[in-house]
Amino acid sequence: MTSQLTALSEIQDLVEEFSRSLLQIEAERSGGRDSDPDLVNAAFRSIHTLKGIVSMVEVGQLVALSHELENCLDDIRLGKRALDASSLDLLFAAVDLYTASLAHAVEPSRAVPDVTSFLSRIKDTGAARPATRSAEEQVSLDWLHEDVRSVLTEYEEFRLRENIGGGRGIYSIHVSFDLMDVDGGIERLKSKLKKLGEVLTYLPSADASREDRIDLDILVGSGEGLEVLRASLTGETASIERLNTGGRSPGRDEGVPVVRGHESTRPDDVAITDGGSGKRRAPPSATPREVGSVASSVGLPGAGSAGSAPGSEGVEEPPQSIRSVVQTVRVELSRLDALMNLVGELRVIQGDFTRTIARAENTLRGVPEVRTLHVQTRQMARRIDELRDRILDVRMVPVGQMFDTLARVVRKLSREHGKEVRLVVSGEQTELDKLIVEELSDPLMHMIRNAIDHGIESVERRSAAGKSLTGKITLVARQRGNSVEIRVEDDGQGMDWLALRERAVSRGLVSREEAEVMTSIEALRLIFAPGFSTLDDLSRSSGRGVGMDVVKTNIMRLSGQIDVESEVGKGTLFRLTLPVTLAIIQALVIEGGGQMFCVPLGSVLESLMFERSEIETIEGFEVISLRSEALPIVYLDRIFDLPRKPGDGQLYVIVVGLAEHRVGLVVDDLLEQKDVVIKSLGPGLDAVPGVAGATEIGAGKTVLLLDLAAIVSDAVRDFGTGDRRRVEGMRA
Amino acid sequence: MSEPDHGLWQALLQSGEVIATEAEYEHGYSRRLRDDLVRMVSFRLGAEIHAIPIRHVREITRCFSVTAVPRTQAYVRGVGTLRGELLPVLCLASRIGLSPASISRASRVLVVSIDSDAFGLLVDEVIDVVSLEPESLREPPSVLSAAGSVNSDFVFALARREGKLLIVLNLTAVVNPEDFVMAKWRDRQGER
Numbered sequence: 071m072t073s074q075l076t077a078l079s080e081i082q083d084l085v086e087e088f089s090r091s092l093l094q095i096e097a098e099r100s101g102g103r104d105s106d107p108d109l110v111n112a113a114f115r116s117i118h119t120l121k122g123i124v125s126m127v128e129v130g131q132l133v134a135l136s137h138e139l140e141n142c143l144d145d146i147r148l149g150k151r152a153l154d155a156s157s158l159d160l161l162f163a164a165v166d167l168y169t170a171s172l173a174h175a176v177e178p179s180r181a182v183p184d185v186t187s188f189l190s191r192i193k194d195t196g197a198a199r200p201a202t203r204s205a206e207e208q209v210s211l212d213w214l215h216e217d218v219r220s221v222l223t224e225y226e227e228f229r230l231r232e233n234i235g236g237g238r239g240i241y242s243i244h245v246s247f248d249l250m251d252v253d254g255g256i257e258r259l260k261s262k263l264k265k266l267g268e269v270l271t272y273l274p275s276a277d278a279s280r281e282d283r284i285d286l287d288i289l290v291g292s293g294e295g296l297e298v299l300r301a302s303l304t305g306e307t308a309s310i311e312r313l314n315t316g317g318r319s320p321g322r323d324e325g326v327p328v329v330r331g332h333e334s335t336r337p338d339d340v341a342i343t344d345g346g347s348g349k350r351r352a353p354p355s356a357t358p359r360e361v362g363s364v365a366s367s368v369g370l371p372g373a374g375s376a377g378s379a380p381g382s383e384g385v386e387e388p389p390q391s392i393r394s395v396v397q398t399v400r401v402e403l404s405r406l407d408a409l410m411n412l413v414g415e416l417r418v419i420q421g422d423f424t425r426t427i428a429r430a431e432n433t434l435r436g437v438p439e440v441r442t443l444h445v446q447t448r449q450m451a452r453r454i455d456e457l458r459d460r461i462l463d464v465r466m467v468p469v470g471q472m473f474d475t476l477a478r479v480v481r482k483l484s485r486e487h488g489k490e491v492r493l494v495v496s497g498e499q500t501e502l503d504k505l506i507v508e509e510l511s512d513p514l515m516h517m518i519r520n521a522i523d524h525g526i527e528s529v530e531r532r533s534a535a536g537k538s539l540t541g542k543i544t545l546v547a548r549q550r551g552n553s554v555e556i557r558v559e560d561d562g563q564g565m566d567w568l569a570l571r572e573r574a575v576s577r578g579l580v581s582r583e584e585a586e587v588m589t590s591i592e593a594l595r596l597i598f599a600p601g602f603s604t605l606d607d608l609s610r611s612s613g614r615g616v617g618m619d620v621v622k623t624n625i626m627r628l629s630g631q632i633d634v635e636s637e638v639g640k641g642t643l644f645r646l647t648l649p650v651t652l653a654i655i656q657a658l659v660i661e662g663g664g665q666m667f668c669v670p671l672g673s674v675l676e677s678l679m680f681e682r683s684e685i686e687t688i689e690g691f692e693v694i695s696l697r698s699e700a701l702p703i704v705y706l707d708r709i710f711d712l713p714r715k716p717g718d719g720q721l722y723v724i725v726v727g728l729a730e731h732r733v734g735l736v737v738d739d740l741l742e743q744k745d746v747v748i749k750s751l752g753p754g755l756d757a758v759p760g761v762a763g764a765t766e767i768g769a770g771k772t773v774l775l776l777d778l779a780a781i782v783s784d785a786v787r788d789f790g791t792g793d794r795r796r797v798e799g800m801r802a
Numbered sequence: 803m804s805e806p807d808h809g810l811w812q813a814l815l816q817s818g819e820v821i822a823t824e825a826e827y828e829h830g831y832s833r834r835l836r837d838d839l840v841r842m843v844s845f846r847l848g849a850e851i852h853a854i855p856i857r858h859v860r861e862i863t864r865c866f867s868v869t870a871v872p873r874t875q876a877y878v879r880g881v882g883t884l885r886g887e888l889l890p891v892l893c894l895a896s897r898i899g900l901s902p903a904s905i906s907r908a909s910r911v912l913v914v915s916i917d918s919d920a921f922g923l924l925v926d927e928v929i930d931v932v933s934l935e936p937e938s939l940r941e942p943p944s945v946l947s948a949a950g951s952v953n954s955d956f957v958f959a960l961a962r963r964e965g966k967l968l969i970v971l972n973l974t975a976v977v978n979p980e981d982f983v984m985a986k987w988r989d990r991q992g993e994r
Contacts, residue, residue: 415885665870710872751871751881753919754979755890758873759987764881764888772869772883 077127078172079400081120085168086471088116092161093477095153100492107229107268110153113161114143120168130171131185138192139164148228160192165478213315218273226271233268233291234315240270241299243288245308252284255306259288262302267292283307403504406465413458414747418766420451462651465505469547469556470498472511479515480543483522490540491526497547502554503651506628510556510648513621517558517644518543520618525562525642535639537561549650553672556646565636567593577601594634598622626779631672631727647672657746657775659767660724661739663712666773668746668765673778675725675732677740682719694723694734701725703734704785706776709760726778733782748775759784839933843912844968845925847895847903852925852969853932853961858914862928865909873987876902882922884913890982891922897976898956914973921977932968934961939970 091113098106121136142160145151170183211219211230222230233240243263247255256272263269270289292299300310424447427440434440473495484491502510526532526541533539544559567590574580574596580588596602600619625632630648649655649672657668658677678696685692685703693700703723707714715738723734746765750756751774756763762777842853843862868880868891877897881888891911896902903909908927913920939959958972980988 712872749888752888752890753921754982755871755874755878755881757979757983757988758871759983760873761871764869766883771867772881772888774869774871774881 077123078129078175081123081127081129081132081168082172084116084120084123085165085172086474088113088120088168089162089165089478090474091116092158092165093474093481096158096481099153099158107147107232108264110143110147111225114140114147117143129175130182131189132168132171134189135164135167135171135185138189142192144225147225149232156195160195162478162481163188164192213313221273222271229268229270230289230291233270236291236293238267238291238293239296240313240315241267241290241292241296241310242313243290243299243303243308243310244285245288245303245306246283246285247307248283256286259303259306259308263288263290263292263299266290266294266299266302289313401464403465406461409461410458410747411749413454413461414749414766416454417451417458417747420447420454423447424451462503465503465651466501467504467507468499468501469507469554472507472514473498473545473547475511476514476518476545479518480522483519484526484541487522488528489522489526490529491522492540492542494542494544496545500547500549500554501650502648506648506651509624509628510646513624513646514545514556514558516618516621518545521558521560521562521642525560525564527563531563550647554648554650556648557643558646559641559643561641564638564640564642565594565597566638567636570594570596574599574602594636597634598632623779626673655746655748656743657765658724658743659741659773660706660722660737661741662737663707663710664715664738665712666741666767666771667706667737667776668767668773669724669776669778670762671743673726675727678723678725678734680721680723682721696725696732696734699732701732701734703736704782705736706781707738709781709785724778726782731782733785735778735781746773746775838936840936840939841931841933842968842970844929844932844963845910845912846927846929847898847925848900850900850969851929851963851966852894852898852971853934854912854914854971854973856931858916858973860913860915860920863911863913863922865905865911865924868922873984874982875984878982879924884920884922887920889913889920889922890979891924892977894923894925894976898971914977916974916977919979923977932963934963934968934970938962 091109094106095109095113098109117136117140121133121140124132124136139161142151142157146153146157151157167183167185167188170181171185174180174182211227214230219227230240245255245259260269268291270291272286272288274284274286290299296310296312303310427443427447431440477493477495480491480493521543522541526543527535527537529539532541542561544557546555546557546559548555571580571585571588571593574593575582575585579596579599579602585593597618598621602617602619622632625646625648628648630646632647633645634642635645636642656671658671658674659666659668661667680694684694686695686700687693688700691702693702695701701723705714706712722737722740724737724740726733726735744767746767748763748765751758751761751764755761760777760781761774762780763775764772765775767773841856843856843859844851844853846852863884866882866884868882870880871878871890874880877893879891879893882891883889893903894912903924903926905924906926909924910928911922911924912928913922915921938961940961942957942960955975956972957969959970961968961970
């Protein structure tokens with residue numbers, strides 16, 4: 071079962087990787103550029119690996135799907151099938167099929183995806199599209215040494231032809247790496263060369279210069295001149311030359327295509343071959359040129375090629391890929407939770423320990439060991455905190471994965487709505503607790519749907535308004551101290567706060583009088599009120615009866631906050647603030663009704679002290695005035711039916727925000743602020759409204775964590791059951 | 803098992819003697835006379851002796867500090883932390899309609915698990931672990947259920963033990979997490 075789950079999550083990762091490649095390909099296409107062949111190849115590889123995994127676990131028809139998809143991608147990368155909008159659509163549809171199949175495998179109640187019709191679709195379209203280039207048109211590769219040609223894969227050969235056909239020069243680089251640094255060296259060189267052209271293949275060279283080095287021959291296609299490429303090799307033990315690719319290269323047809331690669335017509339070529347040793351290389355890996363090595367190429371021939379198979383499969387996969395896979399471990403979240411619990415307990419024990427020492431100090435005054443003990447417990451505390459932070463680190467995942475999923479949603483929906491929408495993403499590396507990321511994806515998806523449905527205008531309207539025809543949705547994540555801010559912004563039509571206000575009145579959410587005094591910010595916040603929807607006709611994606619109130623509730627459940635800004639004609643911005651992690655939260659410890667509670671600091675807007683005499687009433691409801699606004703107050707002890715503290719003059723108020731309301735929660739005392747580990751209350755008690763969990767503070771003392779949103783919304787409902795006008799005082 | 807002399811075997815069987823198997827020679831005569839006995843933990847609630855099956859009891863601890871949880875039934879004493887795990891603690895006496903327990907030196911918490919969830923049950927005193935023959939268990943008097951008493955669901959069976967009445971509780975009826983929250987707050991929750 072566990073291995074099945076592991077395999078499923080591996081499949082999911084690969085599908086996400088695949089989808090990422092597709093999105094990049096599409097981005098390049100829409101940018102008018104030729105898609106990077108490496109991206110197509112990366113997509114092909116993802117599916118190839120995927121095929122291997124799905125054949126081990128039986129998940130629906132994924133084997134057949136992966137097989138067909140691999141063929142399709144192979145055709146694309148070999149130019150036998152055009153990479154146009156319709157084939158991209160097909161590939162994106164495959165991503166959805168994979169996702170649906172995985173969902174079905176994990177939860178059999180989910181619908182079984184229709185793989186069969188997809189398979190016939192992919193076969194049909196494949197048959198309808200013949201090869202883009204017929205055999206006669208193909209660029210000749212006769213100039214290439216037969217031994218080299220024989221080891222090139224079909225794909226490498228195709229890329230080689232494409233490069234020559236595209237008028238790029240073909241360069242051969244002979245490079246030598248230290249045996250210890252070969253993986254890093256290859257990556258380094260590849261990334262340098264990628265900027266200048268395309269790395270077509272690299273073959274292990276038989277020309278090993280020394281036993282502790284590995285020599286490679288790299289074929290590169292590039293539009294740049296030889297000097298530029300050579301400059302990029304600075305710092306490497308390498309030599310480079312331009313190959314004679316036959317008739318296509320200008321002014322070059324010497325008729326000696328096999329060995330004579332170096333050109334003497336250009337001065338820079340001469341410079342290179344000057345240093346050549348003139349040695350012929352062993353056939354299987356040789357490219358047709360003479361070695362012009364910058365480094366010493368004398369030594370022990372053949373030694374460096376040990377272990378590198380010259381077969382066509384062997385050369386395609388660089389050796390470092392295996393290593394990186396082994397260094398990753400998949401862990402279930404529950405296991406990390408268990409570790410986190412243990413750390414929480416350790417901290418509690420450590421706290422007890424410190425207190426015991428403090429007590430012992432009175433009786434053992436002057437004993438030198440007590441002092442040492444103090445120092446040691448402090449050290450222990452630091453280590454425990456460090457341990458906690460490390461464990462939290464492990465739970466962190468970049469939000470990028472979620473953004474990729476959203477990019478697919480944008481793509482799909484903009485098609486469905488016939489709108490042009492571009493998603494601009496930044497801060498993908500920002501990390502959040504895995505749990506939060508999971509819980510966040512639905513609300514974010516909903517907001518993006520809203521943006522496409524209601525925000526971004528049709529092409530005609532955009533053009534009439536003088537806006538760029540393509541709508542833009544910006545998704546930005548960034549860390550701000552202990553929280554992460556995520557912004558979802560569109561440049562659509564924005565929201566008219568006057569219209570929102572009217573709607574709220576017609577829906578009976580606010581009275582006419584209340585509406586009259588509303589500010590634009592308050593009116594915009596109305597979209598978070600339950601029962602508020604801006605479009606009467608339910609649209610397909612976002613109008614399923616759930617609205618921004620659900621989004622708000624979900625965000626609040628994560629101890630997060632959501633805010634909105636909008637300007638008519640300019641667009642709308644949602645700003646989400648989330649805690650970096652859920653397991654530990656910053657809490658305010660309070661006392662109410664003779665009992666200790668803690669409240670998440672994130673949902674406290676401010677806390678204040680008041681005199682009892684400052685309380686006034688509006689039609690029977692108690693309010694205090696806060697910056698000349700009436701703030702309705704509710705009492706924690708009354709809400710929970712706890713004994714009331716005999717009144718002295720002062721009372722403490724925690725100001726809590728709920729949708730467009732501000733409410734003050736009266737408590738007996740504010741004690742301290744501290745980081746607490748939150749646990750569920752367990753069966754039965756986790757259903758108590760108003761209590762979100764519990765934590766252990768000090769020696770075995772369990773303290774309840776209040777669910778402020780629930781408490782305040784209950785209180786507000788109680789206000790609401792009276793005359794609606796009585797709520798007047800509640801507008802902040 | 804090596805076959806003993808057939809005649810002797812038959813004779814022993816007819817005499818009603820229990821014959822030990824070879825395995826028992828090897829491992830000793832630890833065999834119980836019966837294997838259908840029900841083992842129960844018996845405990846005192848006020849003046850009554852009650853029992854629950856031992857297979858549900860994970861451990862028996864001294865009382866630990868418990869934090870009251872608002873909006874719950876009176877018999878829910880609150881939530882406590884036992885070795886890092888949070889668990890609801892119930893006053894068993896008030897749950898089954900007796901007067902609430904007061905904590906004394908003899909008070910104990912039975913930690914029981916039902917479907918892998920843990921609950922603490924506060925009892926006045928743990929008495930014994932008893933083995934009961936299934937046939938000695940009696941149905942509770944029908945008058946209890948006829949009276950429509952809530953308690954009738956809680957009583958699984960009655961037995962006698964050393965002259966005293968032993969009330970075997972129906973644990974899953976007594977410990978019902980869905981009942982912990984006060985009814986009016988249970989309704990509220992549905993709206994959220």
